Amino acid sequence: MFHIGVDLAWGTRAPTGVAVLDDTGRLVELAGVRTDEEILALVTPYAAGPVTVAFDAPLVVTNATGNRPAEAALNRDFARFDAGAHPSNTGKQEFAAGTRGGRLAEALGLDLDPHAHAPRAALEVYPHAATISLFRLGRTLKYKNKQGRDLEQLRGELLVLMGLLEGLQGATPALLLTGPGTWGSDGDAGAGWQALRRQVEQAGRKSELRVVEDQVDAVVCAYVALFAARRPDEIASYGDPASGVIVTPALPEGHVPTPRPRRTRDGTSPAPVDPVRAVREYALRHPRLERAGEQFLALVTSVLDDGGINYLSVTGRTKTVASFAEKTRRLRPDGTPLYADPLTDITDTIGLRVITYVHSDVAAVAGLLGDEVVVLDDRDMGRETAQEGRFGYASRHLLISLDPAAEVPDGREELRGLTAQVQIRTVLQHAWAEFEHDIRYKGTIPEEHASDFDRRFTLAAGLLELADQEFSTIRDTLHSRTSARRDEPVERGDERLGIEPRELAAFLAGQYAEAGWSRTDHYAWIAGLIHELGLTTLADLAETLREVDETRIAERMDYRYPPGAVRRLDDALLQAFGTAYVDLSGNAHRTDLLRARLARLVDPG
Numbered sequence: 001m002f003h004i005g006v007d008l009a010w011g012t013r014a015p016t017g018v019a020v021l022d023d024t025g026r027l028v029e030l031a032g033v034r035t036d037e038e039i040l041a042l043v044t045p046y047a048a049g050p051v052t053v054a055f056d057a058p059l060v061v062t063n064a065t066g067n068r069p070a071e072a073a074l075n076r077d078f079a080r081f082d083a084g085a086h087p088s089n090t091g092k093q094e095f096a097a098g099t100r101g102g103r104l105a106e107a108l109g110l111d112l113d114p115h116a117h118a119p120r121a122a123l124e125v126y127p128h129a130a131t132i133s134l135f136r137l138g139r140t141l142k143y144k145n146k147q148g149r150d151l152e153q154l155r156g157e158l159l160v161l162m163g164l165l166e167g168l169q170g171a172t173p174a175l176l177l178t179g180p181g182t183w184g185s186d187g188d189a190g191a192g193w194q195a196l197r198r199q200v201e202q203a204g205r206k207s208e209l210r211v212v213e214d215q216v217d218a219v220v221c222a223y224v225a226l227f228a229a230r231r232p233d234e235i236a237s238y239g240d241p242a243s244g245v246i247v248t249p250a251l252p253e254g255h256v257p258t259p260r261p262r263r264t265r266d267g268t269s270p271a272p273v274d275p276v277r278a279v280r281e282y283a284l285r286h287p288r289l290e291r292a293g294e295q296f297l298a299l300v301t302s303v304l305d306d307g308g309i310n311y312l313s314v315t316g317r318t319k320t321v322a323s324f325a326e327k328t329r330r331l332r333p334d335g336t337p338l339y340a341d342p343l344t345d346i347t348d349t350i351g352l353r354v355i356t357y358v359h360s361d362v363a364a365v366a367g368l369l370g371d372e373v374v375v376l377d378d379r380d381m382g383r384e385t386a387q388e389g390r391f392g393y394a395s396r397h398l399l400i401s402l403d404p405a406a407e408v409p410d411g412r413e414e415l416r417g418l419t420a421q422v423q424i425r426t427v428l429q430h431a432w433a434e435f436e437h438d439i440r441y442k443g444t445i446p447e448e449h450a451s452d453f454d455r456r457f458t459l460a461a462g463l464l465e466l467a468d469q470e471f472s473t474i475r476d477t478l479h480s481r482t483s484a485r486r487d488e489p490v491e492r493g494d495e496r497l498g499i500e501p502r503e504l505a506a507f508l509a510g511q512y513a514e515a516g517w518s519r520t521d522h523y524a525w526i527a528g529l530i531h532e533l534g535l536t537t538l539a540d541l542a543e544t545l546r547e548v549d550e551t552r553i554a555e556r557m558d559y560r561y562p563p564g565a566v567r568r569l570d571d572a573l574l575q576a577f578g579t580a581y582v583d584l585s586g587n588a589h590r591t592d593l594l595r596a597r598l599a600r601l602v603d604p605g
Contacts, residue, residue, distance in 0.1 A: 002046040005221025007214045008057035017218030020046050026176040027183045050119040054225040057101040058088040059124045060244035070239025070246045081257045082140045083128040113241040124246050127220040133249035135164045138258025156280035163283040167322025173230040278342040279325045292414040293318035293350045307368040308567025310517040312355040319349045350420040358472045364561040365424045373400045391461035395425040428464040501527045508565035518566035532584045548572045556600045
């Protein structure tokens with residue numbers, strides 16, 4: 001089944017936007033056309049079977065003057081948000097002989113009664129009202145060209161809307177605008193949703209924005225059709241089939257419009273918090289923030305890999321425009337905005353998360369990052385919770401940036417002047433936090449169970465803290481037992497097979513008993529480097545390491561935190577083979593880093 005949106009122009013001179021979503025919410029078609037013939041040619045291939053076509057245009061108009069009942073009813077809810085509908089009546093030339101939308105629906109064989117729930121249906125929708133409900137906007141976005149609105153305002157507002165739509169990829173139902181199988185994904189760089197965004201960013205005239213605006217409105221229409229199919233209980237209908245029905249996502253309970261500025265006696269207006277302005281600016285910054293998010297992720301990952309930390313995962317995300325918009329509207333208990341200056345006060349627009357296996361590695365990760373970047377803020381949420389005499393959320397939160405006085409490394413140019421929040425926690429702390437968040441913020445806790453759930457979450461947090469301590473004890477015990485194996489003779493093994501990663505891990509556990517475990521994939525990676533060096537057995541490796549001065553390496557590297565076994569071996573091989581090790585093909589991605597380390601090892605000072 002397909003869900004089609006048609007942002008229908010009043011006549012054939014102006015463009016009409018057409019968007020098609022498949023049943024998974026994937027955008028499979030998006031275009032701007034003009035004539036009825038072009039619209040039908042584009043839509044018909046998708047309308048052979050069950051289909052819903054949502055028109056941003058009246059489908060039924062019978063009243064001679066004024067508003068239709070549907071418009072009057074919708075305006076009572078949405079006019080205060082600047083989302084009232086214009087009057088439609090047969091006194092207007094475009095409706096005197098019926099409606100364009102109605103004729104198209106008839107040509108496609110669609111049922112005009114939304115209450116009939118026909119498998120082939122036409123809906124009349126209104127994008128302005130839909131965006132108020134879907135995104136909890138305080139007022140409509142001003143992306144339509146009207147007197148007094150300049151190019152930059154129109155561009156900014158349209159980018160906000162595009163960003164809000166992009167944020168629906170995580171909604172129910174999901175809207176998928178990019179990725180495999182979406183419109184333009186198999187074409188050249190000039191196709192697809194991202195190319196449409198670039199058109200808006202680079203537009204030099206209002207008319208260039210209009211072409212995109214109609215297509216974006218069509219996507220809103222198509223999503224309303226999908227939303228109506230998936231969440232019918234959250235759809236509001238205004239009017240009746242005889243005089244016309246408008247359907248839209250229902251206005252959220254308690255949602256109120258953003259207050260208008262009040263004039264003072266001297267005629268001036270105070271400068272209230274304008275969340276839409278902040279969201280507009282954030283939408284303009286978002287492409288750069290996404291690039292910076294990838295660079296922050298690469299930076300943190302490289303720091304941990306270089307430090308030899310055995311972590312489970314490092315992930316990152318850049319806050320979507322929709323998520324940022326929602327956060328700008330949060331209020332304090334007294335009704336004042338939680339974020340007086342959202343662009344400055346919301347510090348997690350770029351967020352990273354490091355998951356470790358044991359609690360001691362949380363401090364090690366924080367320390368390593370502190371050596372490489374500027375830590376603007378450091379909060380140990382677990383310690384704060386413990387100081388309050390209770391169990392609960394535990395995570396280390398760092399706010400980091402590059403040193404503004406230092407030279408920006410190659411490949412990190414987008415990070416200048418930006419910050420990122422890094423959450424560091426163990427895998428058990430992460431499991432508790434994710435489950436608790438899902439239950440409290442995405443689920444519904446009946447009031448009669450609230451206190452019981454609080455107690456159970458607290459109990460679970462205490463048990464997981466105990467489990468974290470036991471995991472640390474297990475690791476420490478294993479390290480102490482493997483230290484006795486360091487002086488055991490090493491069997492030569494089969495040279496033809498090389499050194500297997502599992503064998504290497506066991507060998508290094510004895511060789512560097514005091515070192516932490518390394519990531520599983522790192523053992524395989526360095527086994528490949530050992531093979532490149534021509535060391536084909538553990539006996540060969542052991543003989544090489546006997547010639548290495550571990551004390552000198554430790555002094556030169558000045559390890560602030562115990563490095564993992566793979567990092568220890570990496571430095572030992574660097575000392576043993578020098579530039580030959582740096583030049584291995586498996587080290588091509590980090591030659592500059594290894595040359596810097598080698599210089600420290602050979603520096604006579």
